[in-house]
Amino acid sequence: MSTSLVGIFLGLVLLMFLAYRGYSIIWVAPVCATFVALLGGLNLLDAYIGDYMTGLSNYVLSWFPAFFLGAVYGKVMDMTGSARSLADKLVSLIGSKRALLAVIVPCLLMTYGGISLFVVVFVIYPMGYAIYRAADIPRTYLPGAIAFGAFGITMTSIPGTPQIQNLIPMQFYGTTAMAAPALSIVATFAIAIPGYIYLDWRLRKARANGEHFVEDAKFVETVREGNLPSWHWLSGLAPVVMVVLVLNVFGKHIVVALLSGILLCCIMNFQQWKVLLPSISEGANGSLTAIMNTACAVGFGSVVKAVPGFATLTGLMMNMPGNILFSEAVAVNVLAGATGSASGGMSIALSALATQYLEKAQAIGMNPELLHRIASISSGGLDTLPHNGAVLTLLAVSHCTHKESYMDICVTTCIIPVIVSCGLALIWGSFV
Numbered sequence: 001m002s003t004s005l006v007g008i009f010l011g012l013v014l015l016m017f018l019a020y021r022g023y024s025i026i027w028v029a030p031v032c033a034t035f036v037a038l039l040g041g042l043n044l045l046d047a048y049i050g051d052y053m054t055g056l057s058n059y060v061l062s063w064f065p066a067f068f069l070g071a072v073y074g075k076v077m078d079m080t081g082s083a084r085s086l087a088d089k090l091v092s093l094i095g096s097k098r099a100l101l102a103v104i105v106p107c108l109l110m111t112y113g114g115i116s117l118f119v120v121v122f123v124i125y126p127m128g129y130a131i132y133r134a135a136d137i138p139r140t141y142l143p144g145a146i147a148f149g150a151f152g153i154t155m156t157s158i159p160g161t162p163q164i165q166n167l168i169p170m171q172f173y174g175t176t177a178m179a180a181p182a183l184s185i186v187a188t189f190a191i192a193i194p195g196y197i198y199l200d201w202r203l204r205k206a207r208a209n210g211e212h213f214v215e216d217a218k219f220v221e222t223v224r225e226g227n228l229p230s231w232h233w234l235s236g237l238a239p240v241v242m243v244v245l246v247l248n249v250f251g252k253h254i255v256v257a258l259l260s261g262i263l264l265c266c267i268m269n270f271q272q273w274k275v276l277l278p279s280i281s282e283g284a285n286g287s288l289t290a291i292m293n294t295a296c297a298v299g300f301g302s303v304v305k306a307v308p309g310f311a312t313l314t315g316l317m318m319n320m321p322g323n324i325l326f327s328e329a330v331a332v333n334v335l336a337g338a339t340g341s342a343s344g345g346m347s348i349a350l351s352a353l354a355t356q357y358l359e360k361a362q363a364i365g366m367n368p369e370l371l372h373r374i375a376s377i378s379s380g381g382l383d384t385l386p387h388n389g390a391v392l393t394l395l396a397v398s399h400c401t402h403k404e405s406y407m408d409i410c411v412t413t414c415i416i417p418v419i420v421s422c423g424l425a426l427i428w429g430s431f432v
Helices: 003-020 025-039 044-079 082-094 096-112 117-134 139-150 164-173 181-208 234-249 254-268 270-306 309-318 324-339 342-364 368-379 389-398 402-430
Strands: none
Touching: 003 025, 003 270, 003 309, 003 324, 025 044, 025 270, 044 082, 044 117, 044 164, 044 234, 044 254, 044 270, 082 096, 082 117, 082 234, 096 117, 096 139, 096 181, 096 234, 117 139, 117 389, 139 181, 139 389, 139 402, 164 342, 164 368, 181 368, 181 402, 234 254, 254 270, 270 309, 270 324, 270 342, 309 324, 309 342, 324 342, 324 368, 324 402, 342 368, 368 402, 389 402
């Protein structure tokens, strides 16, 4: 094995270790990239100023509008109370007796409506806390339910989702957000059914073991002040529907879809005009951290692509047993896991390999939509290893440790999606 290839693997391991320990990827990524460049024989300054910064800046150039407007949309929905009102309405319809479903369904609807999963975590946790308290379910089981609803199928599998993980493949394969609907639906059920069964089994086992809800001394429930109109929950549903319709039915760009959702939410919450501008400002500021974290991971991947060992790694990926869908599933899963980012890992993988995948697909008559969907599904597998930013955020918000709650997150958002993405890639690819 060449020194360059060893450097790639050691750089990835170092990146995962430092991120797991809670260090910011904004400085961790360039340090690990420098390590890869050193063992790859590159000039360190050129690697940083050239390869690393080019990869980072190109990603920001391509995706900043989506990150920015997505964050603003989510924050407007949050600070006006629209998202929470919609969640409360759904809970009233489902009932706290179905505690697991009452947490998962609002997560699914909000993320499918384009709200960032980070925003969903903050919106849903207080509501889920109250539901699990009423149902006398230990709160350590709540992060798994939120992760299952917010980090999974509506991010990658359900056709038409406006989440960025479903949009990135479009620029590589010339597809739409509705790519491969049949494969999408099969993947959705293949992930959702066992995931729900597992979480339900965990709750039933907890009850059988005599486990009960224990208050979190660090958590203080807050309720927004102000007189909300009686139809206020509709101001949570209407923008969600608007974003999905504009993106998929009217075929507009994600920027137009998100702007439509923001505008409608503002109009329906005109009585809360005092919070609208602050919410836009907070969303704008929050978008910078989100895109920089991902862009830094992409910058790291750009240095990896520049060293000689990457050609060897690419050859291994392209010549794996099976078919190109399976090769793509493995490549995206591995790089999403290495960077702790679904969008970052997928961007690295497709930037390096999409042209070759597309050429092979065209040679055998394979619809590029299948490549799109497998890439999207695969990005939501190994990305949720312990160092993933969303996982760390969820555990921090819920005041739970990895030891207490990560197993449920891992099974439903990592293990099951990896099995499904690789399994479907093998099966679907064998019939093309």
